[in-house]
Amino acid sequence: xxxxxxxxxxxxxxxxxxxxxxxxxxxxxxxxxxxxxxxxxxxxxxxxxxxxxxxxxxxxxxxxxxxxxxxxxxxxxxxxxxxxxxxxxxxxxxxxxxxxxxxxxxxxxxxxxxxxxxxxx
Amino acid sequence: xxxxxxxxxxxxxxxxxxxxxxxxxxxxxxxxxxxxxxxxxxxxxxxxxxxxxxxxxxxxxxxxxxxxxxxxxxxxxxxxxxxxxxxxxxxxxxxxxxxxxxxxxxxxxxxxxxxxxxx
Numbered sequence: 001x002x003x004x005x006x007x008x009x010x011x012x013x014x015x016x017x018x019x020x021x022x023x024x025x026x027x028x029x030x031x032x033x034x035x036x037x038x039x040x041x042x043x044x045x046x047x048x049x050x051x052x053x054x055x056x057x058x059x060x061x062x063x064x065x066x067x068x069x070x071x072x073x074x075x076x077x078x079x080x081x082x083x084x085x086x087x088x089x090x091x092x093x094x095x096x097x098x099x100x101x102x103x104x105x106x107x108x109x110x111x112x113x114x115x116x117x118x119x120x121x
Numbered sequence: 122x123x124x125x126x127x128x129x130x131x132x133x134x135x136x137x138x139x140x141x142x143x144x145x146x147x148x149x150x151x152x153x154x155x156x157x158x159x160x161x162x163x164x165x166x167x168x169x170x171x172x173x174x175x176x177x178x179x180x181x182x183x184x185x186x187x188x189x190x191x192x193x194x195x196x197x198x199x200x201x202x203x204x205x206x207x208x209x210x211x212x213x214x215x216x217x218x219x220x221x222x223x224x225x226x227x228x229x230x231x232x233x234x235x236x237x238x239x240x
Contacts, residue, residue, distance in 0.1 A: 031226060033228075040233075041232055042125075042213075042231050042232045043165075043211070043230045045229070048226055048227055055226075056227060059227070095226070109155075109167055109170060110167075110228065112157075112164050112166070114163075
């Protein structure tokens with residue numbers, strides 16, 4: 001597609017409910033990132049994939065958060081047993097970066113989707 | 122730990138005024154630097170970026186930023202703002218560790234600056 005798409009755009013969940021957020025990156029983009037943006041804050045890194053490999057999940061706030069990208073394209077961020085503090089906008093970004101030496105910085109630009117606004121009641 | 126600080130959280134200007142938004146980061150190594158903008162109701166989009174070379178970089182819509190390594194700063198400037206520049210502005214940093222740092226591609230973000238330009 002022309003850009004990064006995310007679905008749903010808005011999700012309201014009751015506390016304790018599981019949710020799944022989807023990200024479709026730009027076609028051909030190797031790298032995929034998830035960020036969490038609370039109200040009035042900057043985005044906070046959650047996790048990063050290079051193709052299907054999850055290379056960095058240091059930002060996931062708890063074991064209730066799980067992300068996957070099984071075929072190296074679409075990614076899903078799953079939050080189990082949602083809590084009120086999980087309410088935020090979840091941003092997905094993709095990048096051409098492929099990890100090869102000699103010019104990785106050329107592909108470091110991340111393109112963002114519109115985000116999914118999650119509200120936990 | 123790496124961090125990014127943006128000094129101004131809310132800025133209000135009149136059209137044609139000059140703009141400078143401060144951004145400082147804490148990381149002693151080589152960095153890639155970015156300014157992203159989020160217009161009302163839209164998603165984040167890249168305004169400009171610095172990877173290497175000329176420390177004065179020019180971006181879209183007349184914006185520019187200067188990387189001053191000794192001050193760990195990457196301030197955003199525009200000589201004359203327009204009403205359409207009303208948006209949220211974010212500074213972000215990526216620490217570069219070698220040429221194949223596949224495990225360190227994340228961006229560290231500032232809290233953002235909300236800019237309102239009055240017509």
